[in-house]
Amino acid sequence: MSNKIPEKSITVVGGGASGMMAALSAAMHGAKTVRIIEKNNALGRKLLATGNGRCNLTNINCSDAPETLQFFEHIGLLTRVEDEGRVYPYSGQAAAVQEILVCSLRDLQVKVFCGMEVESIDRKGDGFLIRIRDHEPMKTDVLILAAGGKAGPQYGSTGDGCRWARTLGHTVVSLMPSLVRLVSDLSFFHALKGVRAKGRAELMRMNQVVEQEIGEIQFTEDGLSGICIFNLSRHYKKGDIIRIDLFPEFSDEMLEELVISRINESGGGSIKEILNGMLNKKLVAVILKEIDLDEESKAGKLSREEILKIISILKGWQISIAGTKGWKEAQITSGGVELSEINSNTMESKLVPGLYFAGELLDVDEKCGGYNLQWAWSSGMKAGKSAAAISKKI
Ligand SMILES: Cc1cc2nc3c(=O)[nH]c(=O)nc-3n(C[C@H](O)[C@H](O)[C@H](O)COP(=O)(O)OP(=O)(O)OC[C@H]3O[C@@H](n4cnc5c(N)ncnc54)[C@H](O)[C@@H]3O)c2cc1C
Helix, strand or coil, X not given: CCCCCCCCCEEEECXXXXXXXXXXXXXXXXXXXXXXXXXXXXXXXXXXXXXXXXXXXXXXXXXXXXXXXXXXXXXXXXXXXXXXXXXXXXXXXXXXXXXXXXXXXXXXXXXXXXXXXXXXXXXXXXXXXXXXXXXXXXXXXXXXXXXXXXXXXXXXXXXXXXXXXXXXXXXXXXXXXXXXXXXXXXXXXXXXXXXXXXXXXXXXXXXXXXXEEEXXXXXXXXXXXXXXXXXXXXXXXXXXXXXXXXCCCCCHXXXXXXXXXXXXXXXXCEHHHHHHCCCCHHHHHHHHHHCCCCCCCEHHHCCHHHHHHHHHHHHCEEEECCEECCCCCCCEEEEEEXXXXXXXXXXXXXXXXXXXXXXXXXXCCCCCCCHHHHHHHHHHHHXXXXXXXXXXXX
8 A cells, every 4th residue: 555645636727828837836845746727729829919929028127036136047948137127038029928927837747638628617625616618527636726717818817817716705896908009089099000209108097197107108099009009098087188298398388488488589470380290290289279279370470368278278288088098008907816815925725725826816916017917927836835745644
């Protein structure tokens, strides 16, 4: 008779960034029976789309970045740091990150079940019963939920993880698309499609600034885009507006002085001609229309009041926002499994022993720049390590 103590099995549901990391971390910490169930035909499909196909995998400004970089170095990925601390694979290919994770899972003998869609999960004794569409159910002692949120459903995550978390007794903070374009009903956006301007964008609620960003603002046929708008979208609530300062380097007084001196030197030109020398032409046309000023008006004939109106819109253009784009365009989910119900050191549920969480499924969302994948990596690492520790305790 063998006197070997049997180990508990660990099952990770969801083979995205956090799930792959959780399974690797469990195996690296000595767990012997680790498997991943993923509904897509391959692991890490969303990873391939990250960073415009280049995968901005972390940011050196994150406190956990050194550990992540050490991990990727250890499994053989060469990386490089670019602007604002963003880290990319040296090859510039997201596929390099996905492939190296898949190869490491193979090397550590993690069992991978792709093309298997989990339908429901229930507590069964001290473990869990996982029901899978068109397959036999699977039992597991330890469960790591890493099925993502609802952002980018075309890559597989449709909110199932939050549904299971609720069934297992957890609270889920309502889910909203985030890092996403803001949509406006204003008709002038058709004329601005493709325009980019550097400036300050402020998210305003009841005349108060909720959040602000400086950077490139992109105008689309139906609203606003660009990294700074994405970052503001994390805080968006119905009724909020965006205020844009197209000249953040100038105070109102400096800009007024500049416009007046240009008018004085213009020798009878129109206001449109003056502003075209300072700003994208399409923006000039829309802005002048917004303040009811004929673009052909002779600049020298403008009243002080009209000049102040121009300064006011250039420095504080208020744009009403109807909402955000939907899940398909969102990069992440805001909301998710309530953090107070999770032990942040181990990622284990405080309500259900043996249940762990990782990644976007939790109520964590970060700004652009590698911070969201960093959360997937660090939560996955912790969940896998702690799951491995309890898998050895019978
Ligand atoms: C276009 C795009 C670009 C991005 N770029 C960046 C970037 O450059 N840097 C950055 O930091 N972040 C980026 N992000 C965000 C980043 O991709 C996510 O934060 C990260 O992928 C979350 O990892 P996750 O493992 O928690 O979830 P996911 O990656 O969504 O993985 C969840 C997995 O669970 C599987 N699953 C879901 N339901 C089931 C089920 N019922 N049965 C079985 N499997 C299931 C899914 O198929 C999926 O593979 C980007 C996101 C998008 C959409």
